[in-house]
Amino acid sequence: MNELSERFREQLKAAASDEKYRKMQTHIIPTVPEDSIIGVRVPDIRKIAAAYKGVDVTGFLDELPHRYMEENYLHAFFIAAIKDFDECMERTETFLPYIDNWAVCDSFSPKVFEKHRPELLEKIREWHRSSHTYTIRFGTGCLMRWYLDGAFEPRFLDMAAAVRSDEYYVNMMTAWFFATALAKQYESTLPYITERKLDKWTHNKAIRKAIESYRVTDEHKATLRKLTITGG
Numbered sequence: 646m647n648e649l650s651e652r653f654r655e656q657l658k659a660a661a662s663d664e665k666y667r668k669m670q671t672h673i674i675p676t677v678p679e680d681s682i683i684g685v686r687v688p689d690i691r692k693i694a695a696a697y698k699g700v701d702v703t704g705f706l707d708e709l710p711h712r713y714m715e716e717n718y719l720h721a722f723f724i725a726a727i728k729d730f731d732e733c734m735e736r737t738e739t740f741l742p743y744i745d746n747w748a749v750c751d752s753f754s755p756k757v758f759e760k761h762r763p764e765l766l767e768k769i770r771e772w773h774r775s776s777h778t779y780t781i782r783f784g785t786g787c788l789m790r791w792y793l794d795g796a797f798e799p800r801f802l803d804m805a806a807a808v809r810s811d812e813y814y815v816n817m818m819t820a821w822f823f824a825t826a827l828a829k830q831y832e833s834t835l836p837y838i839t840e841r842k843l844d845k846w847t848h849n850k851a852i853r854k855a856i857e858s859y860r861v862t863d864e865h866k867a868t869l870r871k872l873t874i875t876g877g
Contacts, residue, residue, distance in 0.1 A: 694722035721753035744779040824854035
């Protein structure tokens with residue numbers, strides 16, 4: 646471990662919250678071994694990352710895999726701040742296979758991606774063909790984050806609906822995507838529910854999450870309730 650990595654680890658351990666918080670993290674992020682969680686709150690990890698703005702952290706980024714989940718958070722935040730798209734994408738693709746939980750995956754959002762949607766879209770297609778759970782999840786997360794507002798096109802719904810997996814964390818993200826799409830692009834998205842273009846579990850979970858959302862109107866919620874699939 647290089648000197649910078651040692652410093653980051655010391656800072657993360659010093660920023661750890663109480664044992665109750667660490668234990669809670671081990672319950673809600675079950676794919677990470679308990680002894681790989683220090684118990685640092687995400688805002689505190691972001692503060693550490695922000696303190697190194699402009700500092701060369703290449704040595705840390707080159708040092709994979711990391712020992713602790715919080716080091717992966719820090720890694721993600723450093724990549725997210727890279728302003729050059731090609732460099733950011735190279736670092737992203739190197740890092741993705743090492744992500745082993747939904748929390749780090751969903752916190753990872755490179756800012757430069759927003760300005761390079763056409764190139765990003767091609768990468769999302771590649772990520773959706775991956776066999777790695779969190780690479781697929783990250784791809785759908787990017788699709789949800791960058792393509793459901795002003796850049797929206799109906800074909801993006803097809804991309805998300807085409808993802809098929811037995812993995813809970815992949816299907817949960819697909820459900821989250823469609824719940825968000827129902828909030829932002831209701832008319833275009835509703836046929837994916839009425840025509841049952843998703844598997845039953847993802848279909849029902851998307852409806853449930855949409856009904857729980859304050860961004861979906863009461864009228865739309867009433868319609869969605871009637872579309873829940875029951876039985877075998």
